[in-house]
Amino acid sequence: MPELPEVETIRRRLASAVTGRRIVGGEAHSSAKFAPATAAIGAAISTVDRRGKYLLLALDDGRDLVVHLGMTGSLALDDSSDPYVRARWQLDDGTTLRYRDIRRFGRIAVVPRGDYASMPTLAAQGPDPFDETFTPDSLWRATRRSTARIKTQLLSQRPVAGVGNIYADEALWRAGTDPARRSITRAQAERLHGAIREVLAQGIANGGTTLRDYRTFDGTTGTNQHALDCYGRHGEPCNRCGTTLVRRVIDARSTTHCPSCQPRR
DNA sequence: CGCAGCGCCTGAAGGC
DNA sequence: TGCCTTCAGGCGCTGC
Numbered sequence: 001m002p003e004l005p006e007v008e009t010i011r012r013r014l015a016s017a018v019t020g021r022r023i024v025g026g027e028a029h030s031s032a033k034f035a036p037a038t039a040a041i042g043a044a045i046s047t048v049d050r051r052g053k054y055l056l057l058a059l060d061d062g063r064d065l066v067v068h069l070g071m072t073g074s075l076a077l078d079d080s081s082d083p084y085v086r087a088r089w090q091l092d093d094g095t096t097l098r099y100r101d102i103r104r105f106g107r108i109a110v111v112p113r114g115d116y117a118s119m120p121t122l123a124a125q126g127p128d129p130f131d132e133t134f135t136p137d138s139l140w141r142a143t144r145r146s147t148a149r150i151k152t153q154l155l156s157q158r159p160v161a162g163v164g165n166i167y168a169d170e171a172l173w174r175a176g177t178d179p180a181r182r183s184i185t186r187a188q189a190e191r192l193h194g195a196i197r198e199v200l201a202q203g204i205a206n207g208g209t210t211l212r213d214y215r216t217f218d219g220t221t222g223t224n225q226h227a228l229d230c231y232g233r234h235g236e237p238c239n240r241c242g243t244t245l246v247r248r249v250i251d252a253r254s255t256t257h258c259p260s261c262q263p264r265r
Numbered sequence: 266c267g268c269a270g271c272g273c274c275t276g277a278a279g280g281c
Numbered sequence: 282t283g284c285c286t287t288c289a290g291g292c293g294c295t296g297c
Contacts, residue, residue: 001289001290001291003291053291068291068292069291070274070290070291070292071274071289071290071291072274072275072276084275101274102274102275102276103273103274103275103276103289103290104273104274104275105273105274105290105291105292106291107292107293119292119293120292120293120294121291121292121293145267146267146268147267147268148267148268148269152268152269155290155291155292157291157292164290164291165289165290165291211289212276212277212289251269251270252269252270252271252290253290254288254289254290
């Protein structure tokens, strides 16, 4: 479940490994989600950027190689093979960049730079959480345009890009906001804005959260799973007030919250 | 246009 | 022991 901190952790190491390299060969799984990977053959990688959970490898011919890791996707320099490798790019220094994805929820595309019509979530997503355009007011205005539950709004990527199920639970817990609310006050938006930045910055500092499949570019695990206050801790005491954390399902997403710190209404 | 529901995927874990 | 069910969940698509 790579979310922004996991993708950013991968991006930093990926950038130092592949920036400036030319893609001289490659192959991909035949499904429409991965087959476009081979369209990048022949181009060189100028930069490795990130927007929300999407990796953007800018190519020197004016296109972007877009990689979304889905639930179980990972990237590594590794030329070995196993049944879950969905794409492979040979680079001009003799190394091989490998995309592995057990459940195939990820996606690879090659598009003209900035043309994300084929990836509607990327095209419509909100500001990066560390961008100056993400402010308490921008968050509050976004939530006022929607009637969906606040957690579902965060998962939509529209108020801010990069938040998934883990960091949504963490941020809402930190802000003291009930995830099932359909609207929030200006004061709550202020707290939630700060909480989102804090939990994501902490996740990056800890190299990401490894619960099941996530691995860094080097194949190691992150350590943020040891720093979680809320996600997956249902049945355990709240780290702030001691109340037992409760699990419930919100719009088909497993959700943990503190009934005392995150009251209804 | 926004929202809600569904399907995609596969391994791990739990029940009987 | 082994089979079956449930769960994890980001995102694209569809229907209202």
